[in-house]
Amino acid sequence: MGRLLNEHFPLIAIAPLVVALLVLTLYPAVQLVRMAFSDVGLVSGGTTWTFVGLDHLRTLAADRVARIAFTNTLIFTVVVVPIEAALGLLLAYLVNQTRTLGTFYKTVFIVPLLLPPIAIGALWRLMLDYNYGVVNQALLAFGIGGPPWLASPSLALPMVMLVDVWHWTSFMFLIFLAGVSSIPIELGEAAEVDGASPWQVFRDVVLPILKPTIVVALMMRTILAFKVFDVPYLLTGGGPGTATEMINIYIEKVFFQQFRVGYGGMLTLLTALILSTFVIVYQQLSRRVEAEA
Amino acid sequence: MRLRAGPLFRHGVLMSAVLITLLPIVFTAFTSFKFRRDIISGRFFDFERTLVNYERLFEGSRAVFGQLTVNSLIAGIGSTLLVLFIASLGAYTLSRFRWPKRVSALILGWLLFVYMLPPITFAGPFYLIARQIGLFDTPAVLVIAHSVLTLPFAVWLLQSFFAEIPRELEEAASLDGCSRAGTFWRVALPITLPGLYATAILTFVFSWKDFLFALVLTSTPRGGTIPIGIASFVQEWDLRYGEMAAATMLAAIPAIILVLFAQRHIIKGMTMGAVKG
Numbered sequence: 001m002g003r004l005l006n007e008h009f010p011l012i013a014i015a016p017l018v019v020a021l022l023v024l025t026l027y028p029a030v031q032l033v034r035m036a037f038s039d040v041g042l043v044s045g046g047t048t049w050t051f052v053g054l055d056h057l058r059t060l061a062a063d064r065v066a067r068i069a070f071t072n073t074l075i076f077t078v079v080v081v082p083i084e085a086a087l088g089l090l091l092a093y094l095v096n097q098t099r100t101l102g103t104f105y106k107t108v109f110i111v112p113l114l115l116p117p118i119a120i121g122a123l124w125r126l127m128l129d130y131n132y133g134v135v136n137q138a139l140l141a142f143g144i145g146g147p148p149w150l151a152s153p154s155l156a157l158p159m160v161m162l163v164d165v166w167h168w169t170s171f172m173f174l175i176f177l178a179g180v181s182s183i184p185i186e187l188g189e190a191a192e193v194d195g196a197s198p199w200q201v202f203r204d205v206v207l208p209i210l211k212p213t214i215v216v217a218l219m220m221r222t223i224l225a226f227k228v229f230d231v232p233y234l235l236t237g238g239g240p241g242t243a244t245e246m247i248n249i250y251i252e253k254v255f256f257q258q259f260r261v262g263y264g265g266m267l268t269l270l271t272a273l274i275l276s277t278f279v280i281v282y283q284q285l286s287r288r289v290e291a292e293a
Numbered sequence: 294m295r296l297r298a299g300p301l302f303r304h305g306v307l308m309s310a311v312l313i314t315l316l317p318i319v320f321t322a323f324t325s326f327k328f329r330r331d332i333i334s335g336r337f338f339d340f341e342r343t344l345v346n347y348e349r350l351f352e353g354s355r356a357v358f359g360q361l362t363v364n365s366l367i368a369g370i371g372s373t374l375l376v377l378f379i380a381s382l383g384a385y386t387l388s389r390f391r392w393p394k395r396v397s398a399l400i401l402g403w404l405l406f407v408y409m410l411p412p413i414t415f416a417g418p419f420y421l422i423a424r425q426i427g428l429f430d431t432p433a434v435l436v437i438a439h440s441v442l443t444l445p446f447a448v449w450l451l452q453s454f455f456a457e458i459p460r461e462l463e464e465a466a467s468l469d470g471c472s473r474a475g476t477f478w479r480v481a482l483p484i485t486l487p488g489l490y491a492t493a494i495l496t497f498v499f500s501w502k503d504f505l506f507a508l509v510l511t512s513t514p515r516g517g518t519i520p521i522g523i524a525s526f527v528q529e530w531d532l533r534y535g536e537m538a539a540a541t542m543l544a545a546i547p548a549i550i551l552v553l554f555a556q557r558h559i560i561k562g563m564t565m566g567a568v569k570g
Binding site for chain 1: 402
């Protein structure tokens, strides 16, 4: 028994992982594909499956809300990711230069990453409340009546973006801090001696060295931004109307509020396919970046 | 003469960022200690302090947060233990024994792929499976679902820690007559304790933060978690500000503890996904 364990230890040790992956990820993935081409009825204690071919794709072609949700997610991603990258880089660059308080800054800046996103949504929902939120009460002190930040069709999406920037700049900060702190200080100092301004040092010395890190960080954050769900779910629930409807929020509605399991499966499968393409490109790119470094 | 960005500018920018980061949390903390009348009249600082909002979360016939907190803890601790068991064994063998290149690349690649997919990919199938096996609306189903969420980065993170163990150490152990399992248990695991801590902390935090799986796989306080409780406030017509703020602070407790005591352990893990590819 002991000898058998010893001989086959690698196989025995990896078995739980392989079983977990097969049962908990591969089987659900297969189920998802099956779902996307079926009508699934929920009956007590079980399900009924009817194969419907490409019906759900036809539904999708006529689904206006799905298109809006996709467009919103795209706009959201394109706006927040560069802003978070720029702010994260600025903060990382500055923190790296300070000797005093460095740990304090780092500690504070990781706080948003440790909070449950639903709590972040709740924080800002309370702050931005039309009647009793801190923001509008402060504005009122100056005699300004604040707008209904989250209920206005034109303000809701920018507000969701704003909260996302508050939430995720920390992530970019951490990645860039690792990148910036690996640059030898002498490099910048040599350029300064040659008469370069701080901005020139940043642009001509720091940025080129960081380029690979920036590319990887942007890709990574884009993938994460596509998953956005909790914060807009709590802030606006996708509304008002469809102003902040996002892919994941819409899928949740289709699936768990309208119980269109098959169609929800198709939407999920397409989202997963789009992201997979992105992930594969990302993996190739980061491998090349690693090879260069 | 040094031409760096001046310290005044530097600390000015950084302190503004600190304020922007902390103010929403501080305001919510204040709100959680206020009576409704002080919230409505907009008293920022000179309010009468009270714990009534916290009491309402936990006491009374309709109070569910006691149960929700227990469920959050069960899901967090349960999935952390499960993931640590599976991931430490898996990561150790993957980094220590010679596997055919294709096997290890397939497993690690699939893990990374799963990590990057949106969790909603699994929400639908999990929902059907949970109903089938009768685990719908229990903390147990969240233990399993959260394990899927955290297994990928746990394996990757632990693998990077195991890779740092000098091989000579293990060779010495096996020369001394230590079996392979014994080497893993008595040599490899104790050395990677810091790595296990970091992995455990992050696994717990990810489980604690999850909202989507809890939303989809539970329907009552029997299986729900704290985030579900928070989200249920906004579905009411009359927002209970004080209690919502108190529940938000409750959800923030692990974050506060970690920032104060374990900050160093977690930074590596949080950015890992971005550097490994």
